[in-house]
Amino acid sequence: MTAPLILDATFLAEARDASTVPAPIFPEIAFAGRSNVGKSSLINKLIGRKKLVRTSGNPGCTRGINLFRLKLRVDEHEAVLDLVDLPGYGYAKRSKTERKAWGALIEDFLRERAGLRAVVVIVDVRRGVEQEDAQLLEFLRDIGRPALLVVTKTDKLPANKRKLAVQKCGREARLPVYGFSAVSGDGRDRIWGRLLKLSGLELG
Numbered sequence: 001m002t003a004p005l006i007l008d009a010t011f012l013a014e015a016r017d018a019s020t021v022p023a024p025i026f027p028e029i030a031f032a033g034r035s036n037v038g039k040s041s042l043i044n045k046l047i048g049r050k051k052l053v054r055t056s057g058n059p060g061c062t063r064g065i066n067l068f069r070l071k072l073r074v075d076e077h078e079a080v081l082d083l084v085d086l087p088g089y090g091y092a093k094r095s096k097t098e099r100k101a102w103g104a105l106i107e108d109f110l111r112e113r114a115g116l117r118a119v120v121v122i123v124d125v126r127r128g129v130e131q132e133d134a135q136l137l138e139f140l141r142d143i144g145r146p147a148l149l150v151v152t153k154t155d156k157l158p159a160n161k162r163k164l165a166v167q168k169c170g171r172e173a174r175l176p177v178y179g180f181s182a183v184s185g186d187g188r189d190r191i192w193g194r195l196l197k198l199s200g201l202e203l204g
């Protein structure tokens with residue numbers, strides 16, 4: 001499995017509510033997880049750009065839905081794929097009202113978005129699948145959205161502990177699981193392989 005060639009990557013839009021998200025024209029993959037888990041870092045690494053997606057040591061900074069448009073070369077063909085960076089959940093300092101608004105925004109998007117082919121749920125290898133992650137996974141199962149689990153920050157564990165920790169998360173989530181590190185890039189190609197298949201951009 002190899003990653004596609006990224007011919008172009010651009011920031012498309014930030015939307016604060018579901019109705020202002022640009023209409024879906026191309027296949028989309030959404031990324032969801034606790035704030036600060038490493039969503040933006042994963043997207044940057046997949047795209048191969050250091051800073052297209054703002055990353056932060058300041059949790060809770062992404063409030064809206066951010067869309068990025070990629071032009072790819074897959075085998076002999078060019079294709080377009082949109083990546084959607086969803087605002088993170090579980091940020092303790094956010095008010096109840098904000099959390100509710102978050103929930104509604106994300107749930108509407110995940111439930112109704114026509115172009116959405118799959119959701120990448122991201123957890124930290126040191127924290128595993130936590131309550132809010134489990135709720136999201138259950139929601140995705142209920143609405144029948146295909147999902148995969150990316151277990152990130154594997155570089156934070158000693159090499160001999162990574163595999164077991166990643167597999168444990170996969171069992172808990174009952175999903176196909178991919179270990180990843182934004183520091184080393186480990187896992188990038190396997191994740192791309194899966195995303196291309198789920199997007200319908202690569203057969204087999």
Ligand SMILES: Nc1nc2c(ncn2[C@@H]2O[C@H](COP(=O)(O)OP(=O)(O)O)[C@@H](O)[C@H]2O)c(=O)[nH]1
Nearest residue numbers: 035036037038039040041055056153181182183
């Ligand atoms: N060691 C390590 N740090 C990471 C990794 N991914 C993200 N980080 C760090 O975790 C923090 C939050 O990352 P960010 O991508 O902004 O998380 P987001 O809030 O989920 O978008 C930043 O300081 C990143 O540098 C990783 O794979 N390994």
Ligand SMILES: [Mg+2]
Nearest residue numbers: 039040054062
């Ligand atoms: Mg982010």
